[in-house]
Amino acid sequence: MNGEASGKNIIMVGAGLVGSLLSIYLQKRGNQVTLVEKRPDMRLAGSIGGRSINLALSNRGWRALKETGVAAQVEKLAIPMKGRMMHDPEGKLTFQPYGKEGQAIFSVSRAGLNQLLMNEAEQCGVNIYFNQDCESINFEETIVFAKNNKNKTTQAFKGDVIIGTDGAFSVVRETIMKSGRFNYSQSYIDHGYKELSIPPTKATAFALEPNALHIWPRGRFMLIALPNADRSFTCTLFLPFEGEDSFSALKSEKAIMDFFRSTFPDALPLIPALLDDYFRNPTSSLVTVKCYPWVKGNTLILGDASHAIVPFYGQGMNSGFEDCYLLNKMIDTHRGNWKEILARFQAVRKPDTDAIADLAIQNFLEMRDKVADENFLLRKRIEGRLNELYPQKWIPLYSMVTFSDIGYARAMAVGKRQEAIMDEVMTKENIRDTWQQLDFDEIVQKLTTD
Amino acid sequence: MNGEASGKNIIMVGAGLVGSLLSIYLQKRGNQVTLVEKRPDMRLAGSIGGRSINLALSNRGWRALKETGVAAQVEKLAIPMKGRMMHDPEGKLTFQPYGKEGQAIFSVSRAGLNQLLMNEAEQCGVNIYFNQDCESINFEETIVFAKNNKNKTTQAFKGDVIIGTDGAFSVVRETIMKSGRFNYSQSYIDHGYKELSIPPTKATAFALEPNALHIWPRGRFMLIALPNADRSFTCTLFLPFEGEDSFSALKSEKAIMDFFRSTFPDALPLIPALLDDYFRNPTSSLVTVKCYPWVKGNTLILGDASHAIVPFYGQGMNSGFEDCYLLNKMIDTHRGNWKEILARFQAVRKPDTDAIADLAIQNFLEMRDKVADENFLLRKRIEGRLNELYPQKWIPLYSMVTFSDIGYARAMAVGKRQEAIMDEVMTKENIRDTWQQLDFDEIVQKLTTD
Numbered sequence: 001m002n003g004e005a006s007g008k009n010i011i012m013v014g015a016g017l018v019g020s021l022l023s024i025y026l027q028k029r030g031n032q033v034t035l036v037e038k039r040p041d042m043r044l045a046g047s048i049g050g051r052s053i054n055l056a057l058s059n060r061g062w063r064a065l066k067e068t069g070v071a072a073q074v075e076k077l078a079i080p081m082k083g084r085m086m087h088d089p090e091g092k093l094t095f096q097p098y099g100k101e102g103q104a105i106f107s108v109s110r111a112g113l114n115q116l117l118m119n120e121a122e123q124c125g126v127n128i129y130f131n132q133d134c135e136s137i138n139f140e141e142t143i144v145f146a147k148n149n150k151n152k153t154t155q156a157f158k159g160d161v162i163i164g165t166d167g168a169f170s171v172v173r174e175t176i177m178k179s180g181r182f183n184y185s186q187s188y189i190d191h192g193y194k195e196l197s198i199p200p201t202k203a204t205a206f207a208l209e210p211n212a213l214h215i216w217p218r219g220r221f222m223l224i225a226l227p228n229a230d231r232s233f234t235c236t237l238f239l240p241f242e243g244e245d246s247f248s249a250l251k252s253e254k255a256i257m258d259f260f261r262s263t264f265p266d267a268l269p270l271i272p273a274l275l276d277d278y279f280r281n282p283t284s285s286l287v288t289v290k291c292y293p294w295v296k297g298n299t300l301i302l303g304d305a306s307h308a309i310v311p312f313y314g315q316g317m318n319s320g321f322e323d324c325y326l327l328n329k330m331i332d333t334h335r336g337n338w339k340e341i342l343a344r345f346q347a348v349r350k351p352d353t354d355a356i357a358d359l360a361i362q363n364f365l366e367m368r369d370k371v372a373d374e375n376f377l378l379r380k381r382i383e384g385r386l387n388e389l390y391p392q393k394w395i396p397l398y399s400m401v402t403f404s405d406i407g408y409a410r411a412m413a414v415g416k417r418q419e420a421i422m423d424e425v426m427t428k429e430n431i432r433d434t435w436q437q438l439d440f441d442e443i444v445q446k447l448t449t450d
Numbered sequence: 451m452n453g454e455a456s457g458k459n460i461i462m463v464g465a466g467l468v469g470s471l472l473s474i475y476l477q478k479r480g481n482q483v484t485l486v487e488k489r490p491d492m493r494l495a496g497s498i499g500g501r502s503i504n505l506a507l508s509n510r511g512w513r514a515l516k517e518t519g520v521a522a523q524v525e526k527l528a529i530p531m532k533g534r535m536m537h538d539p540e541g542k543l544t545f546q547p548y549g550k551e552g553q554a555i556f557s558v559s560r561a562g563l564n565q566l567l568m569n570e571a572e573q574c575g576v577n578i579y580f581n582q583d584c585e586s587i588n589f590e591e592t593i594v595f596a597k598n599n600k601n602k603t604t605q606a607f608k609g610d611v612i613i614g615t616d617g618a619f620s621v622v623r624e625t626i627m628k629s630g631r632f633n634y635s636q637s638y639i640d641h642g643y644k645e646l647s648i649p650p651t652k653a654t655a656f657a658l659e660p661n662a663l664h665i666w667p668r669g670r671f672m673l674i675a676l677p678n679a680d681r682s683f684t685c686t687l688f689l690p691f692e693g694e695d696s697f698s699a700l701k702s703e704k705a706i707m708d709f710f711r712s713t714f715p716d717a718l719p720l721i722p723a724l725l726d727d728y729f730r731n732p733t734s735s736l737v738t739v740k741c742y743p744w745v746k747g748n749t750l751i752l753g754d755a756s757h758a759i760v761p762f763y764g765q766g767m768n769s770g771f772e773d774c775y776l777l778n779k780m781i782d783t784h785r786g787n788w789k790e791i792l793a794r795f796q797a798v799r800k801p802d803t804d805a806i807a808d809l810a811i812q813n814f815l816e817m818r819d820k821v822a823d824e825n826f827l828l829r830k831r832i833e834g835r836l837n838e839l840y841p842q843k844w845i846p847l848y849s850m851v852t853f854s855d856i857g858y859a860r861a862m863a864v865g866k867r868q869e870a871i872m873d874e875v876m877t878k879e880n881i882r883d884t885w886q887q888l889d890f891d892e893i894v895q896k897l898t899t900d
Binding site: 181184186188287 | 630737
């Protein structure tokens with residue numbers, strides 16, 4: 001197992017986004033990767049793409065895509081979103097940039113990106129086996145036993161290393177969990193989500209500004225819309241499962257129409273198939289999973305399998321892609337000694353994925369609630385100015401997470417410090433009118449001196 | 451389901467301590483209780499009692515035993531422990547009372563108590579079915595399907611209410627978990643435990659002071675001993691699984707003997723079968739389980755099934771017995787409306803069981819480490835004086851948990867406040883020599899005024 005950074009036989013479970021990307025990384029290093037995937041091949045006609053909250057690619061994701069040489073192809077699928085477009089209850093719009101001029105996050109379709117990565121993986125020599133249910137793992141012998149869910153035969157895949165990239169409901173993780181002491185938590189938020197669709201206009205144009213992530217923030221709930229390459233938007237309605245204004249309260253056609261008419265009046269005419277979408281599409285739940293250790297023998301879990309998060313910071317896929325980037329770096333550093341690589345990877349990465357899990361929950365509150373608040377918008381304006389004046393010293397939390405590769409844990413810590421400083425700034429008398437005269441230098445000093 | 455506080459058909463899964471006690475409560479109210487239990491009848495010859503960290507019965511447990519009319523029988527099995535007897539590395543003893551004169555916790559054997567409760571349950575009319583593996587639950591129809599693990603036949607137990615009292619690895623909880631959104635965490639500490647035994651002396655006397663819980667605190671690990679009715683002591687060795695001075699380091703006879711000789715020199719001659727015990731007895735792990743909701747339809751989980759905790763506050767069984775006491779109270783309050791009873795029970799009880807879970811982890815640090823610390827002992831002495839002078843106003847945290855029925859969450863909150871006040875007191879110059887001259891009235895005032 002030691003001493004060689006290539007030439008290993010690597011068995012991976014799960015050919016989703018993270019699994020497909022990691023297989024490219026590992027295969028390109030000269031290992032032989034075998035990917036076993038539960039679902040049928042999504043590239044064949046008749047397959048369904050699975051979940052599809054649109055994905056927002058940002059810096060950490062792009063970095064890994066560039067390194068594996070697929071970024072140029074992905075760019076063709078991606079639509080830049082330069083900021084949040086807020087829709088108030090009267091339909092009035094407010095635009096709030098995500099970062100500086102030229103910075104954007106990118107809307108991509110999960111299915112499109114996954115297919116692209118699978119194609120690339122196969123082209124570099126990865127073997128993908130579809131319709132394979134992982135049934136058990138022999139951790140000592142590094143063997144995955146998988147049953148073909150079509151012909152019901154069980155096959156043994158033996159390797160030097162096993163990597164589980166099989167998502168939030170990971171079977172590899174479950175198998176590790178059953179084998180002994182394992183810390184685990186799953187935590188659902190009170191909200192679920194449902195997909196709706198905004199088609200292109202009759203003139204085959206985007207029905208809304210395409211280079212923005214649209215949000216209808218309404219306190220306890222919200223609607224969002226992300227652009228697609230075909231000029232449609234995918235909308236996601238986030239609602240509590242129970243209570244007033246909840247999925248369980250909106251059961252009848254009349255209740256749904258009334259709710260949209262009074263709450264999202266400008267969105268309603270853009271969603272012609274609202275009732276069809278609403279009744280046909282499932283109501284999905286949102287879970288945060290944390291666990292440890294991620295390693296058992298020569299088996300590792302990675303991506304959503306070890307740290308599933310809610311989607312509100314747009315970092316689920318990005319953090320998974322960053323896992324791949326970091327693991328690849330560590331193979332270099334430890335010259336192919338997988339015992340060291342695995343031990344080091346989980347120790348270094350765990351605090352960062354815990355941090356982004358917590359930040360994602362916090363951002364849910366921000367998106368559905370605070371983005372409509374004037375004080376919040378003023379804070380953002382002041383922070384924007386601070387960043388303009390001191391681009392190296394004051395980077396807003398959102399930018400650290402989205403447009404940099406600062407570790408998530410460090411970003412969260414700095415963000416807390418910034419928040420405390422901004423809390424103080426916001427108590428200044430008449431801040432709304434006088435903020436331009438603030439002593440910005442003094443404010444920035446506090447970040448380093450306190 | 452509503453309107454009657456008796457006459458219900460209640461199916462319970464798990465005839466351990468909590469299940470057996472609750473069945474007595476419910477049967478005595480005029481319900482028909484059916485208890486299905488996975489293990490064989492432990493009262494028959496040849497059965498093994500299962501886990502046996504000795505139990506420490508305290509106020510909350512006694513209250514429920516009294517109410518169900520079994521306290522007098524239990525008293526015959528119980529040995530009072532009036533305080534901690536600390537053994538330092540030279541074998542020097544220090545005694546630290548748990549509470550005031552006349553207060554004690556009581557050592558009882560798990561198996562003895564469980565058998566007593568089962569006998570009592572059957573005497574009041576509870577039907578206990580042994581060797582029954584709960585296989586699945588129909589939550590809508592309130593049916594437990596259990597397979598007899600001897601003759602392999604599956605039986606359906608249909609009731610009005612199902613209660614899972616099947617412990618830390620509850621199958622009822624697992625079944626609820628699989629059925630949808632469910633918050634769950636399991637968290638293992640780095641330490642495991644192993645049982646050892648101190649037999650009576652040749653003169654058939656206790657080898658150590660019987661009315662104490664003996665502790666050999668050694669920082670990263672500890673040994674404890676609790677008295678048994680047969681004049682033996684059950685010892686429990688708590689050690690990390692990995693690292694220096696760990697279960698994985700102590701593998702050879704020589705390593706074990708050397709370790710005991712240098713670390714527990716006064717205990718070593720009292721444990722004649724040390725090596726036999728060590729190699730024969732399993733190394734068990736220690737887990738905290740938190741979850742929510744505890745209710746699905748008319749099914750409830752209770753005791754370790756919904757809140758398993760580590761044993762270091764002696765509150766695992768006591769909190770489970772308190773669950774029974776509180777549930778019984780709520781049946782009165784809500785006049786047998788089980789929908790209300792279940793909803794209210796979990797809402798009221800959850801914060802308290804979260805608190806005792808956290809307190810139990812904290813007390814582990816205290817037992818293995820701080821009890822040997824002089825400052826800690828001085829704090830305890832000052833707190834003891836405060837309690838003597840103001841018995842209603844200053845009740846030490848340990849006493850609130852152990853000798854009162856104050857809610858655990860409230861006890862924890864008051865305890866934190868006391869800790870902050872005592873931190874300040876302990877910074878006083880020369881506190882070791884001058885503590886008797888402290889203004890105790892002023893200290894107590896702080897509890898209510900800040």
